[in-house]
Amino acid sequence: MTFITDIKTFAALGSGVIGSGWVARTLAHGLDVIAWDPAPGAEQALRKRIANAWPALEKQGLAPGASQARLTFVDTVETCVREADFIQESAPERLDLKLDLHARISAAAKPDAIIASSTSGLLPSEFYASAVHPERCVVGHPFNPVYLLPLVEIVGGKQTAPQAIEAASTVYTALGMRPLHVRKEVPGFIADRLLEALWREALHLVNDGVATTGEIDDAIRFGAGLRWSFMGTFLTYTLAGGDAGMRHFMSQFGPALKLPWTYLPAPELTDKLIDDVVEGTSQQLGDRSIAALERYRDDTLLAVLEAVTTSKANHGMSFSD
Ligand SMILES: NC(=O)C1=CN([C@@H]2O[C@H](COP(=O)(O)OP(=O)(O)OC[C@H]3O[C@@H](n4cnc5c(N)ncnc54)[C@H](O)[C@@H]3O)[C@@H](O)[C@H]2O)C=CC1
Numbered sequence: 670m671t672f673i674t675d676i677k678t679f680a681a682l683g684s685g686v687i688g689s690g691w692v693a694r695t696l697a698h699g700l701d702v703i704a705w706d707p708a709p710g711a712e713q714a715l716r717k718r719i720a721n722a723w724p725a726l727e728k729q730g731l732a733p734g735a736s737q738a739r740l741t742f743v744d745t746v747e748t749c750v751r752e753a754d755f756i757q758e759s760a761p762e763r764l765d766l767k768l769d770l771h772a773r774i775s776a777a778a779k780p781d782a783i784i785a786s787s788t789s790g791l792l793p794s795e796f797y798a799s800a801v802h803p804e805r806c807v808v809g810h811p812f813n814p815v816y817l818l819p820l821v822e823i824v825g826g827k828q829t830a831p832q833a834i835e836a837a838s839t840v841y842t843a844l845g846m847r848p849l850h851v852r853k854e855v856p857g858f859i860a861d862r863l864l865e866a867l868w869r870e871a872l873h874l875v876n877d878g879v880a881t882t883g884e885i886d887d888a889i890r891f892g893a894g895l896r897w898s899f900m901g902t903f904l905t906y907t908l909a910g911g912d913a914g915m916r917h918f919m920s921q922f923g924p925a926l927k928l929p930w931t932y933l934p935a936p937e938l939t940d941k942l943i944d945d946v947v948e949g950t951s952q953q954l955g956d957r958s959i960a961a962l963e964r965y966r967d968d969t970l971l972a973v974l975e976a977v978t979t980s981k982a983n984h985g986m987s988f989s990d
């Protein structure tokens with residue numbers, strides 16, 4: 670089973686926050702882009718958003734031939750997808766709407782064109798239930814702003830072919846993205862489960878009068894947020910365990926999960942879970958020592974701090990703004 674991976678024409682259905690981000694990214698990569706959105710004034714709003722994103726994309730570097738003039742806005746789903754080599758749906762997050770839309774998209778599209786949905790957490794097996802050739806249908810969940818952030822989660826449904834996951838991954842990589850294959854089809858995938866947990870706690874903190882939204886944002890942006898740009902939670906906590914690494918971290922801070930500090934039920938800290946976490950972080954460490962990883966963390970943190978300070982100054986702000 671083969672799917673189109675050398676794409677020249679990209680179709681974007683839905684041109685709101687996320688759809689326009691896809692259009693900006695793909696235009697900047699020198700593709701022809703066809704867009705459709707049923708809202709009155711959608712074309713004008715889309716072109717305005719692209720123009721606003723363009724300076725950042727120019728700074729990042731445009732592909733040869735990249736031009737905002739290569740965007741065509743059409744007035745039907747069928748015209749949007751018929752000639753497209755890759756199709757990205759970014760319509761409102763409603764199961765019934767996506768179910769109907771994908772029946773139409775897939776009936777009109779080339780049979781070997783990958784169809785992707787930007788959904789943040791709906792299950793592809795459900796909203797591709799009426800699709801023609803469901804083997805080429807995937808989730809490609811991006812992050813806002815789509816034209817700058819590299820992560821895209823790829824999720825298959827029950828009928829998705831493994832070759833379609835590979836093809837989507839090839840295309841997104843060519844578009845400068847960092848695909849992450851979510852191997853189990855679960856609601857919310859990986860990233861939004863993490864983000865939702867944080868978001869839920871943030872809302873509890875506001876609701877309980879513990880902190881203002883600004884204070885909670887400060888708690889992120891002056892702390893963990895800075896290190897999250899280059900190191901995830903597991904390796905960060907490996908370093909928090911000192912030379913003994915993750916096993917010491919788990920024994921020292923594991924019991925706090927039972928207090929509990931948060932409203933989220935914590936998983937049972939079984940020996941297997943601890944072993945899995947220790948094994949996973951050991952693999953992430955690879956041949957590096959704790960000290961070498963600390964040097965990497967410190968150097969990168971300094972570089973991020975310098976970059977953030979410079980960028981804020983360029984926009985008339987001080988670092989603490
Ligand atoms: N906003 C975010 O931070 C993120 C959103 N997503 C996902 O992207 C998708 C789109 O979300 P947003 O762009 O935020 O929404 P949005 O509300 O900004 O844009 C949705 C667009 O879809 C259009 N639309 C309405 N009915 C439609 C239909 N039947 N077919 C096609 N388009 C239709 C609307 O006119 C609007 O322009 C959702 O599935 C959402 O879960 C994914 C990542 C991040």
Ligand SMILES: C[N+](C)(C)CC(=O)CC(=O)[O-]
Pocket residue numbers: 789811812813861864
């Ligand atoms: C709020 N959200 C669930 C739509 C967010 C995302 O899906 C990803 C993002 O950009 O944070």
